[in-house]
Each structure stands twice: as C-alpha cells, then as structure tokens.
Amino acid sequence: MHTNKTTIDLALEVPMRTQVTTAADITGGAATRAGPPCSSAVVVAGLRKSYGAVQAVHGISFTVSRGEIFALLGPNGAGKTTTLEILEGFRARDAGRVEVLGFDPGDRAAGRALRERIGLVLQDIAVEPYLTVRETLARNAGYYPAPRDVGEVIDLVGLAGQRQQKVRSLSGGQKRRLDLALGLIGRPDLLFLDEPTTGFDPSARRDAWQIVRSLRGEGTTILLTTHYMEEAQALADRVALISGGQIVAEGTPSAIGGRDTARARIRFALPEGCAAADLPVDAGPSDGLVTVETAEPTRTLHQLTGWALQHGTRLEQLTVDRPSLEDIYLRLTGHDALQPVAERSTR
Amino acid sequence: MSIAIPQSRRGDPALLWHQVRYEQLSFWRNPQSAFFTFVFPVVIIVIFGALFRGSNGSSYFYGLTALQYYVPTIAALSVLGACYSQLAIVLAMRREAGILKRVRATPLPAWAYFLALLAHCVMVSVVDVALIVGIGSLFGVPFPTHWASIAVALVLGAASFCTLGVAVASLIRNAEAAPAVVQLVLFPLLFISGTYTPIHSAVLNRVSGALPVRAFNQDLLGAFGRQAGLDWKNLGVLLAWGAVGALIAIRRFRWNPRPE
Numbered sequence: 001m002h003t004n005k006t007t008i009d010l011a012l013e014v015p016m017r018t019q020v021t022t023a024a025d026i027t028g029g030a031a032t033r034a035g036p037p038c039s040s041a042v043v044v045a046g047l048r049k050s051y052g053a054v055q056a057v058h059g060i061s062f063t064v065s066r067g068e069i070f071a072l073l074g075p076n077g078a079g080k081t082t083t084l085e086i087l088e089g090f091r092a093r094d095a096g097r098v099e100v101l102g103f104d105p106g107d108r109a110a111g112r113a114l115r116e117r118i119g120l121v122l123q124d125i126a127v128e129p130y131l132t133v134r135e136t137l138a139r140n141a142g143y144y145p146a147p148r149d150v151g152e153v154i155d156l157v158g159l160a161g162q163r164q165q166k167v168r169s170l171s172g173g174q175k176r177r178l179d180l181a182l183g184l185i186g187r188p189d190l191l192f193l194d195e196p197t198t199g200f201d202p203s204a205r206r207d208a209w210q211i212v213r214s215l216r217g218e219g220t221t222i223l224l225t226t227h228y229m230e231e232a233q234a235l236a237d238r239v240a241l242i243s244g245g246q247i248v249a250e251g252t253p254s255a256i257g258g259r260d261t262a263r264a265r266i267r268f269a270l271p272e273g274c275a276a277a278d279l280p281v282d283a284g285p286s287d288g289l290v291t292v293e294t295a296e297p298t299r300t301l302h303q304l305t306g307w308a309l310q311h312g313t314r315l316e317q318l319t320v321d322r323p324s325l326e327d328i329y330l331r332l333t334g335h336d337a338l339q340p341v342a343e344r345s346t347r
Numbered sequence: 348m349s350i351a352i353p354q355s356r357r358g359d360p361a362l363l364w365h366q367v368r369y370e371q372l373s374f375w376r377n378p379q380s381a382f383f384t385f386v387f388p389v390v391i392i393v394i395f396g397a398l399f400r401g402s403n404g405s406s407y408f409y410g411l412t413a414l415q416y417y418v419p420t421i422a423a424l425s426v427l428g429a430c431y432s433q434l435a436i437v438l439a440m441r442r443e444a445g446i447l448k449r450v451r452a453t454p455l456p457a458w459a460y461f462l463a464l465l466a467h468c469v470m471v472s473v474v475d476v477a478l479i480v481g482i483g484s485l486f487g488v489p490f491p492t493h494w495a496s497i498a499v500a501l502v503l504g505a506a507s508f509c510t511l512g513v514a515v516a517s518l519i520r521n522a523e524a525a526p527a528v529v530q531l532v533l534f535p536l537l538f539i540s541g542t543y544t545p546i547h548s549a550v551l552n553r554v555s556g557a558l559p560v561r562a563f564n565q566d567l568l569g570a571f572g573r574q575a576g577l578d579w580k581n582l583g584v585l586l587a588w589g590a591v592g593a594l595i596a597i598r599r600f601r602w603n604p605r606p607e
Contacts, residue, residue: 088452090603115454116356122452126445130376131369142365143455145356166376182449
C-alpha cells in the first residue's frame with residue numbers, strides 16, 4: 001500500500017525521499033564510527049523534574065543511538081528544554097536515570113571529560129561582544145583536546161565574510177551561526193541543539209539543516225528540540241513527541257502516531273452534474289471537495305479513476321495523502337480540541 | 348571522529364595563559380572597562396597633584412607630604428576599581444547575558460576561569476599602579492624603593508578584592524543593580540578608610556581598621572614609605588576578607604542567569 005501513493009501528492013513524495021537518504025546516511029555514518037555499534041549515546045529512564053508544584057518533566061524515557069538525529073518535538077512548555085538542560089548538566093533531576101556518552105551529567109567530577117565530547121547550542125544568543133568571530137572560536141577551540149580547525153568551522157557556518165568582525169556588530173542571524181560554530185568547534189561526539197533554527201529565515205534554515213546532516217554524515221549524534229514539524233520531518237531519524245512533560249508518541253517521522261498505517265485520504269472535486277451517490281465508493285461529507293477515506297488507496301483510486309474515464313469526466317484537484325506530522329502533533333498534544341467546533345465539523 | 352582523538356589536553360599553565368590572553372583582549376577592547384579602571388584614578392591623582400603640588404616638603408600625614416600620602420591611596424583605589432568593581436560588574440553582566448552559562452558548557456574548568464580572571468585583574472592592577480606612580484613622579488613624588496613589599500601587598504590586595512568582587516556578583520541577582528550595589532558598598536568605605544583624606548578619629552580608624560579598604564591603604568602606604576617591611580596585621584585583615592569573599596563566592600556563585 002506504500003507503493004503508488006507517491007506520484008500524485010508532492011507533500012508525500014518529499015518526505016519519502018528524505019527517508020531514503022536518511023537510511024543511507026545512517027549506514028554510512030555507522031561504518032566509520034568507533035565503539036560498539038549498538039551502544040547508546042543518550043539514555044533517559046523515568047526522568048522527573050518539578051519546579052515547586054509544577055511538574056515540568058513527568059517520567060520521560062527515551063534512548064538516542066550513536067550516530068542518529070533524534071528530535072524532541074513539542075509545544076512550548078512541554079518540558080523539552082528542561083529535559084535537555086538536565087542532559088547538559090545545567091539542571092539537577094528529581095528522579096530517574098540519565099546517561100550521556102556513559103557519563104552522569106549530574107556528576108560534576110565527570111564534567112570536564114564529558115564536556116570535551118559534547119557540543120551545545122542553547123536557545124538564546126550569548127557571545128562575548130568585543131572579540132571577533134575568529135577570536136571567539138579560537139578561544140573556545142583552546143578548551144578542547146582535538147578541536148576542529150577554526151577557519152573550517154567559520155566556512156561551514158557561512159561566516160567567512162565576518163571572520164574579522166566584532167561579535168557586537170553581527171546581525172542576530174549571524175550571531176546564531178556563531179553560536180552553532182561554538183557548538184561544533186570542539187568536534188563533539190554528541191551535539192545538543194535547543195530549537196536551533198528559531199528565528200531563521202527559510203534559506204538560513206535549509207543551510208542549518210544541511211550542516212546538521214553533514215555532521216551526522218561524519219558520525220556525530222544529534223539531539224535536538226524543535227516545535228517546527230518540517231524540521232523534525234526533514235532532519236530526524238526518530239522523533240519523540242512531548243506534551244505536558246510526557247512522551248506521547250515516539251517513532252520515525254513517517255510512522256509516528258500511526259501515520260504509516262492510518263487510512264489514506266483521497267480528495268477531489270465532484271464532477272459537475274454528478275452526485276456523491278453516483279461514485280463507485282463511499283464518500284464522506286463534501287466541503288467543496290469530496291473526501292474518501294480508505295485503507296486501500298491503490299484499489300480505491302483505481303475504482304475512482306476508472307469510473308471517471310468511463311464517464312468521460314475528470315477528477316479535478318485530485319490528491320491522496322495521509323495525516324501529516326502536523327495532524328499527528330495536533331492530535332497527540334491535544335491542540336486539536338482547541339479548534340473551533342465549526343471548523344472541525346467540516347473535516 | 349571520536350577514534351582519532353588523542354586525549355591530549357593542553358597543560359594547565361598553557362590553558363591558563365590561553366584564557367588570560369582572551370580576557371585581556373576583551374578587556375582592552377571594552378571602552379567602558381578601560382574608562383573606569385584607568386581614567387577615574389588618573390583624574391583623581393591629577394586633581395590631587397594640582398591641589399597639593401605647592402605643599403611639597405611640608406608634613407601632611409606623619410611626615411609624609413600630601414602627595415606621598417595620596418599616591419599610595421589612589422593606587423589602592425585603582426586596584427579596587429580594577430579588581431573589586433570591575434569583576435563584580437562584569438561577572439553580573441556576563442551571567443545575565445548567558446555568557447557564564449556558555450563557559451560552563453565548555454570543558455574549561457571553573458578554577459581555570461577564575462584563576463585567569465584573577466591573573467588578568469592583577470595585570471591590570473600593575474598597569475594601574477605604575478600609571479599612578481608615574482603621574483605622581485611628575486608632581487615631584489619620588490619613586491618608591493621597596494618594590495618587593497609593594498608587589499606582595501599589591502598581589503595579595505588584588506586577590507582579596509577579586510574574591511570580594513566575585514562574592515558581590517554572587518549575591519546580587521540582576522546586572523542592572525550591580526554598579527549601584529558595588530558603589531554603595533565602596534563609597535563610604537573609601538571615605539572612612541582615608542582614601543580621599545587622612546582620618547584622625549580613633550573610633551573611625553578602629554572600625555575601618557577591621558575592614559579591607561583601610562587595611563589595603565595602610566599596606567601600600569607602608570610599602571611605599573621609607574621604612575621597609577610589610578604590615579602583617581593589615582595584611583592579615585586583608586587576607587581574612589579575601590577568605591570571606593572566596594567562601595561566599597564558592598558557596599553562592601551562579602553560572603545560570605535564571606535561578607533553578
């Protein structure tokens with residue numbers, strides 16, 4: 001049933017292709033990496049954290065394998081950043097087990113050895129204003145045992161033109177690029193990205209995604225948080241959907257929340273002079289377009305197009321799709337319920 | 348790639364020097380910090396020089412001329428600015444901006460970060476003191492001779508005021524309040540400790556004698572003066588305050604802009 005849904009709807013085709021590259025990249029990355037192939041970069045089990053009476057993280061468990069891109073996807077206040085900050089060693093946990101590259105991030109004694117192997121890009125921009133881009137990176141490079149080349153990182157994040165510019169004179173977007181460069185400079189095995197592309201324009205976002213993919217190609221494990229569906233879809237090998245401090249779904253972007261097994265939706269405009277009852281299959285209520293839900297899109301589509309050809313008519317605006325990651329996200333994070341009743345009834 | 352990494356950290360002294368270099372670079376590029384640490388004490392000593400240049404030769408304070416008195420006390424003032432005020436304000440600002448949190452995210456050990464700041468502040472203090480002494484000589488104050496005593500008093504004083512600066516940065520919550528709190532603590536202390544005018548009140552001297560600013564003034568006055576040797580009682584007071592500052596800093600210092 002996966003086979004022929006691709007040609008009609010572009011929205012389906014793009015993620016499919018991304019998935020293919022993804023699989024190839026994983027194998028490529030895994031082949032070049034050291035260490036036992038099945039060991040995990042991050043293990044979180046039964047993690048809990050409260051701020052006063054507010055339970056920010058409510059028993060979260062997940063595992064990030066070495067070399068994969070794992071996304072924590074969820075609305076603001078879902079507990080993504082709290083989880084990340086516990087993994088980064090900035091916050092203490094109330095309960096649960098946490099392991100980052102085999103270290104407990106809450107254990108300060110292991111801090112230096114752990115920090116030599118992780119890179120962080122935090123949400124807000126904070127860089128010393130009076131140094132130049134090059135100096136800032138050269139300073140941080142000096143903290144690591146085997147840093148990347150400063151010039152190479154500057155080129156990678158696209159700041160070659162700003163090399164000698166003082167940080168204070170950079171634009172917001174350029175500062176974020178520098179922030180990303182600082183996360184990469186230590187040649188981390190594991191990179192944490194907390195909403196890395198918030199505030200980026202579309203082309204800057206694509207650039208950032210390209211950098212993240214190329215890092216994964218080198219074997220870097222990446223744990224990112226995001227509230228952008230496209231970002232999780234485009235980058236992540238696996239996604240955990242967080243809502244209210246809990247993981248409500250986990251899986252690959254194309255299968256999470258039952259996306260892959262959900263019924264497909266075929267939509268088209270009813271040909272003029274025809275009624276819904278004339279169709280060879282059962283159709284749902286029309287909202288201008290007819291919607292047919294089916295577990296067998298191949299067969300149903302064949303019936304519909306055959307019927308149309310027979311009657312010498314066309315199915316205008318024909319699309320086939322499945323619930324988007326956004327549909328799943330909205331359903332599982334409970335935001336669907338907030339939509340006005342009138343709008344929902346038309347679906 | 349993780350396999351390729353030889354676990355070769357640079358040695359501690361090299362790491363420290365690396366960090367000091369970049370602290371120096373940020374400092375000299377920041378016009379505001381340069382103003383407060385250099386221009387202010389220079390202006391004061393020039394004013395005192397202009398005021399008292401005619402009275403050279405007459406005793407102003409136990410056999411010292413007025414400018415022989417003010418060169419050490421204003422030198423002490425400049426060290427307070429370079430260490431205590433500067434550090435408290437800069438650290439509060441860096442914390443609020445999230446810069447300290449980033450430092451914490453790197454493998455740079457906390458001791459290296461603070462030791463580099465200390466070394467940086469001592470270097471700036473040395474430049475400051477040399478500047479004040481140089482300007483003093485233009486007004487006819489002879490160069491001091493007991494450089495070893497001056498060096499000991501200067502380094503111990505600078506270190507103590509650095510820990511106190513870090514302590515104040517640890518106790519204040521937001522960066523906007525930092526300059527006000529710093530001045531509020533320092534200003535009365537400077538006056539009762541004889542920085543701007545010699546104090547002859549026994550009660551006041553007893554009070555300020557237990558506080559760090561007077562102890563430091565006395566130390567530098569002694570080291571700049573004719574009699575060699577250090578005033579160990581005052582050094583003790585200074586070191587005790589330095590220890591208090593260090594204790595508060597160790598227990599209360601926060602890297603994170605938002606308390607947990």
